[in-house]
Amino acid sequence: MRRCLDHLYQISGYIAAFFMVMIGLTIVGQICGRFVGIAIDSTETAGFSMAAMTFFGLAYTFRQGEHIRVTLFLRFASGRIKKLLDLFAVGFCVIIISYLTYWAFDFVYFSYKFDEISQGLLAIPFWIPRLAMALGSLIFLIALSDEFFSVLKGGIPSYEENASPVYGEIEEPKDIRGR
């Protein structure tokens, strides 16, 4: 179960990375198309990739502790108070994100039912890119609920365990280490 979930978040992160590359590739397509004289409109494909990257990245980014929060007051808390505050914050997000997920699926369903089509040259049915929003939110919701129960059981929150301090990200270059 644990490994299954971790894989889910990791794969979701990779999907996000794939869509980030896709933004670049559609732009490359547009630039090349301009030289050859073919009109390739990347506004929609790049935009849809952008949305997909954001939503599929949510859970991964959360687990890595990259989403921003104000930790000014949390730093003074410890022990049981710290645990309660963490449960409150994560629990609150579970509620908000389940609401968002529900309405995101509703949104997908109605754009499918009414056959909404994007206005660009490609005329993509809108439910396809919007599905990325719904699925990404759902994976984020799973990650949040997972977090809630693991904190409840006394675990260290993943967003603290995995987070790297800013200066820790910088690897010391080899050639000066000896000095």
Add this chain to the structure above:
Amino acid sequence: MEAGTLSILLFLTLLGLLASGIWVAPALLAVGFIGIDFFTDAPVGSLLASTVWDASWNWALTALPLFVWMGEILFRTRLSSDMFNGLAPWLVRLPGGLLHVNIIGCGVMAAVAGSSAVTCATVGRMSIPELRKRGYDEMLSIGTLAGSGTLGLLIPPSIMLIVYGVLAQQSISRLFIAGVFPGILIIGIFMSYVAIRALLDPKLAPVEESSSNFLEKLKASRHLIPVVGLIFSVIGSIYGGYATPTEAATVGVIGALILAWLSKSLSWKSFLESLMGGVKTSCMITFILVGAAFLSTAMGFTGAPKILAGYVDELNLTPSMLIVILTILYIFLGCFLDGVSMMVLTAAVVLPMVENAGINLLWFGVFTVIVVEMAQITPPVGFNLFVLQSMTGRDIMSVTRASMPFFFLMLLGILIITLVPEIVLWPVEIMINRN
């Protein structure tokens, strides 16, 4: 309910949620929900889904992940290790000597990394031990790092300016060009300050002998020049109207990959790290922007921002008075919040006010970013201060004291661009007339 009371209520709720440690983006969504569901008859659920969707596939935003990724790639090349040795021979003869390496080094690193804490840490890691060994004044060395580290927010390609552009619906190309000269201005102010201090008190910086000739200097900075060239061509293509910011960013990513490959620092591992690093940062920022879009829609439904802007109108504030008040407000908020959140939280209310007062929104973008920069070196939440504290082993008080002059120098920068707004707007006008 009366608009003023309502906005204060919503604002206090938001502060409460944020203070309790709830992540910024969900907190924004929650307050937007309260604003719509409790105070209007609009269908909140479907509004939430459609606003969040519309905000997330914004074309202007697509430049953001690409610029972040470009920075992540360049950051993993030899750039950071070569920064000190590459710049030192050029700057050593100036009064204040190698302290200028901190300032220029941060300026270059800033254009690449886009995060001020990372800029500060990368440059500082090389220069702090070196400067200490050569007997430079440590307070001045810490101060220059803290101050110049924040330049990353302003010097294009600036992530902060993209965020502002999306919030204020301003052209990102124009914002980038508007940010160039104020960035150079602030570097100039910092360098003059260091030079004057060093001339007044020679104990602060030893006089260095420079023995290298021009070719040797070039050789020392051979890894630095291509990166600077890449940044110039990215900005230049935007300025010349040859490319949109997103296209320029794509070219930047490709250029960065080629540079990394040529300097033999591109491996599958570093590629994947840069990719995932880019995803994390962009996802975090976009999620906050999406939350902010919903909150601002909610505020629009309640009609509060217009009414608040009306109040400010009635006060008959001159634009300069408004700027003074907003500067104080941002510096205060900066004591608790990070830059993106600060911008996002205030946008819905402040931007209509500013527009009403007849202040140019491009100019205001540059102003906001400089104030956010100042917030990075104000305690208790000054990210650069934390970084420098852990790198030098000094306590937070002395780090803060070392940084304070630079806080006021940035304030001086704001004063100058307020008195001479042409520094910001003139290059943009030339660009518009050209294209």
